[in-house]
Amino acid sequence: xxxxxxxxxxxxxxxxxxxxxxxxxxxxxxxxxxxxxxxxxxxxxxxxxxxxxxxxxxxxxxxxxxxxxxxxxxxxxxxxxxxxxxxxxxxxxxxxxxxxxxxxxxxxxxxxxxxxxxxxxxxxxxxxxxxxxxxxxxxxxxxxxxxxxxxxxxxxxxxxxxxxxxxxxxxxxxxxxxxxxxxxxxxxxxxxxxxxxxxxxxxxxxxxxxxxxxxxxxxxxxxxxxxxxxxxxxxxxxxxxxxxxxxxxxxxxxxxxxxxxxxxxxxxx
Amino acid sequence: xxxxxxxxxxxxxxxxxxxxxxxxxxxxxxxxxxxxxxxxxxxxxxxxxxxxxxxxxxxxxxxxxxxxxxxxxxxxxxxxxxxxxxxxxxxxxxxxxxxxxxxxxxxxxxxxxxxxxxxxxxxxxxxxxxxxxxxxxxxxxxxxxxxxxxxxxxxxxxxxxxxxxxxxxxxxxxxxxxxxxxxxxxxxxxxxxxxxxxxxxxxxxxxxxxxxxxxxxxxxxxxxxxxxxxxxxxxxxxxxxxxxxxxxxxxxxxxxxxxxxxxxxxxxxxxxxxxxxxxxxxxxxxxxxxxxxxxxxxxxxxxxxxxxxxxxxxxxxxxxxxxxxxxxxxxxxxxxxxxxxxxxxxxxxxxxxxxxxxxxxxxxxxxxxxxxxxxxxxxxxxxxxxxxxxxxxxxxxxxx
Numbered sequence: 096x097x098x099x100x101x102x103x104x105x106x107x108x109x110x111x112x113x114x115x116x117x118x119x120x121x122x123x124x125x126x127x128x129x130x131x132x133x134x135x136x137x138x139x140x141x142x143x144x145x146x147x148x149x150x151x152x153x154x155x156x157x158x159x160x161x162x163x164x165x166x167x168x169x170x171x172x173x174x175x176x177x178x179x180x181x182x183x184x185x186x187x188x189x190x191x192x193x194x195x196x197x198x199x200x201x202x203x204x205x206x207x208x209x210x211x212x213x214x215x216x217x218x219x220x221x222x223x224x225x226x227x228x229x230x231x232x233x234x235x236x237x238x239x240x241x242x243x244x245x246x247x248x249x250x251x252x253x254x255x256x257x258x259x260x261x262x263x264x265x266x267x268x269x270x271x272x273x274x275x276x277x278x279x280x281x282x283x284x285x286x287x288x289x290x291x292x293x294x295x296x297x298x299x300x301x302x303x304x305x306x307x308x309x310x311x312x313x314x315x316x317x318x319x320x321x322x323x324x325x326x327x328x329x330x331x332x333x334x335x336x337x338x339x340x341x342x343x344x345x346x347x348x349x350x351x352x353x354x355x356x357x358x359x360x361x362x363x364x
Numbered sequence: 365x366x367x368x369x370x371x372x373x374x375x376x377x378x379x380x381x382x383x384x385x386x387x388x389x390x391x392x393x394x395x396x397x398x399x400x401x402x403x404x405x406x407x408x409x410x411x412x413x414x415x416x417x418x419x420x421x422x423x424x425x426x427x428x429x430x431x432x433x434x435x436x437x438x439x440x441x442x443x444x445x446x447x448x449x450x451x452x453x454x455x456x457x458x459x460x461x462x463x464x465x466x467x468x469x470x471x472x473x474x475x476x477x478x479x480x481x482x483x484x485x486x487x488x489x490x491x492x493x494x495x496x497x498x499x500x501x502x503x504x505x506x507x508x509x510x511x512x513x514x515x516x517x518x519x520x521x522x523x524x525x526x527x528x529x530x531x532x533x534x535x536x537x538x539x540x541x542x543x544x545x546x547x548x549x550x551x552x553x554x555x556x557x558x559x560x561x562x563x564x565x566x567x568x569x570x571x572x573x574x575x576x577x578x579x580x581x582x583x584x585x586x587x588x589x590x591x592x593x594x595x596x597x598x599x600x601x602x603x604x605x606x607x608x609x610x611x612x613x614x615x616x617x618x619x620x621x622x623x624x625x626x627x628x629x630x631x632x633x634x635x636x637x638x639x640x641x642x643x644x645x646x647x648x649x650x651x652x653x654x655x656x657x658x659x660x661x662x663x664x665x666x667x668x669x670x671x672x673x674x675x676x677x678x679x680x681x682x683x684x685x686x687x688x689x690x691x692x693x694x695x696x697x698x699x700x701x702x703x704x705x706x707x708x709x710x711x712x713x714x715x716x717x718x719x720x721x722x723x724x725x726x727x728x729x730x731x732x733x734x735x736x737x738x739x740x741x742x743x744x745x746x747x748x749x750x751x752x753x754x755x756x757x758x759x760x761x762x763x764x
Contacts, residue, residue: 190727191728206623216501217474217476228654229654230694353465353514357519358519364430364433
């Protein structure tokens with residue numbers, strides 16, 4: 096009994112010390128935390144109001160030997176105020192998956208809702224939320240890499256200034272708040288001129304560098320919204336890479352909520 | 365295939381419609397298949413190997429900015445051994461109209477109900493094309509009028525089904541029919557309208573956060589025939605007749621998602637004047653481990669238990685546990701393998717092992733391997749009919 100109490104005391108001492116230490120380090124980092132968060136908020140604010148969009152994209156998958164395989168898809172997206180965006184992805188290539196479609200409702204504080212339509216079986220399958228860290232269509236992009244950016248999905252820590260792609264960037268450490276994220280952290284380079292993401296490094300759960308995503312061919316839409324037409328994800332652990340190339344992006348094409356449900360998923364062409 | 369948009373040279377009557385352009389697509393698949401049976405059949409007329417070619421093209425038109433469309437998808441197979449397996453079917457030929465929160469489909473179509481993997485209990489709108497695949501996943505096109513509605517309270521589908529499709533069975537030379545030949549030319553019906561009986565079905569489904577619920581009802585000709593001995597002057601001929609009774613079936617479907625788990629349940633209650641009323645259920649879970657051993661490979665476990673109040677002489681899934689592993693490599697070629705076993709909990713010798721695997725070859729072809737191995741010799745167990753039907757099947761499909 097005495098022994099147990101002693102152990103408890105030790106435990107509480109360690110806990111208290113830990114808490115004190117962490118609160119000390121927290122207060123010393125408050126400024127950089129705050130700066131990181133402010134950058135993330137401004138990044139999100141600058142992208143507000145785009146409404147809806149429709150794009151045609153190519154994904155070029157490359158293995159370590161340099162073999163390539165192409166995926167072609169159309170993506171419809173709807174901005175949702177106060178929550179994550181909605182997306183409907185319709186696959187055109189390879190031809191054996193033509194007609195398959197993927198419906199995604201991103202959320203800020205809870206797991207995304209995802210459904211996959213399989214035309215051969217006429218079946219809509221719900222995807223378990225834990226699968227977000229899994230690969231999208233065999234590419235180096237995980238499902239979570241393609242979900243909409245929401246401020247509350249991460250905690251932030253401003254690290255330094257650095258020039259990437261000829262743009263002076265803030266370098267911000269982003270730590271996912273969702274414990275089912277496949278990443279321990281992301282290092283994000285955001286340019287200071289337009290708050291565009293120029294580069295992201297993804298670190299796996301063991302804190303080793305896993306992937307690097309670079310953004311190229313930014314184009315301006317509706318005089319306000321920047322979209323990268325080429326994103327390259329390189330996996331450093333496997334040597335594989337994926338280029339995501341947006342061939343065409345159209346904004347405000349008149350999509351509404353009714354274009355993003357299980358019925359529209361079934362009839363997506 | 366690419367979308368082709370062409371200006372239409374509009375006939376006079378089309379001026380009445382707000383049509384500017386018709387978008388159409390032509391796509392589909394061609395396949396070759398070989399099937400090898402390792403054991404001799406109980407009937408010496410039955411083949412030990414069969415080869416076939418099959419095609420499933422699809423033509424699609426849309427107009428009025430996609431609010432109206434027509435889909436036509438025929439299917440044909442030519443088989444080297446089984447005359448009954450050489451067949452043609454219209455899988456889909458329907459007009460779809462979309463208007464805000466409702467849709468109307470008129471014509472021949474396929475619909476799927478349910479969530480479980482090893483057995484599709486509630487899925488009743490379409491007849492099973494059982495000659496096509498042993499697992500019951502292939503369906504015949506069903507003539508229907510389908511009205512669909514999406515509201516705050518969920519999705520509602522109402523069906524009028526004006527014509528009945530009989531289940532397909534292997535012919536005299538064909539396999540996977542058991543020892544008795546099924547005489548599909550002389551099916552027996554409870555209704556005097558036979559195939560022209562008009563059936564009704566309705567389904568409601570909705571999602572409540574992590575829970576998906578669905579309730580449905582079907583009233584009409586049972587898709588599942590009862591198999592009765594064919595008599596000639598009161599003497600059994602050794603053949604079997606399919607008997608299609610009138611039934612009312614209530615179905616319920618539940619799916620609950622919890623992180624890596626998908627919990628699934630399907631239940632039915634079937635009643636009718638000429639059948640023994642019964643309840644049946646299938647339920648279990650699918651648990652997915654993403655990126656096993658730091659690879660891109662996902663490993664999913666599918667465990668489902670099926671129970672049916674009918675006994676083993678009437679239905680194979682009266683008391684069965686299925687355990688399967690789904691391996692998804694997430695590679696360029698989208699390689700997937702599903703392998704497992706269904707074990708009868710009542711007859712311990714009765715089980716079926718199965719492997720289904722597929723991978724992409726090049727840019728537009730797939731290689732598919734299916735294998736089923738059956739054991740069980742209890743005469744009271746309908747599954748024992750398949751004891752000599754072990755087979756491996758290799759298919760190559762080309763998509764255009």
